Amino acid sequence: MSTGMPAGIWLHKFGSVVVDYFGHTPYQVGSSLTGKDWRDIDVRLILPDDEFTARFGEIESPEVNPKLGAITLAFSALGAHMTGLPIDFQIQTESHANGRYGDQSRSALVEYRESS
DSSP: OOTTSOHHHHHHHHHHHHHHHHSSOEEEESHHHHOSOOSSEEEEEEEOHHHHHHHHOSOOOTTTOHHHHHHHHHHHHHHHHHHSSOEEEEEEEHHHHHHHHTTSOEEEOOOOOOOO
């Protein structure tokens, strides 16, 4: 992590890297949005079901899906390195995220960029 810039700005820069790679905006979710008593920063990338399946197959668990597990670990490590925060990065299908967590707060990790 570069010094001199607050972790929140780095978190949004991390979100931009995720957008650049996947083409979809990640969201900060969970306890770090609602209070000061959190153990990690939950970042979720929600992919359309068909896109998730095309990239990773049918299995939605990174513990048993090696390709999904590798990407999950890599982006968690990148986010932690960039921000200095304990990042818990996960990729979910749209149907899972909206069906199970659709009523919970999400904060888009976006960064302002001038158009070219």
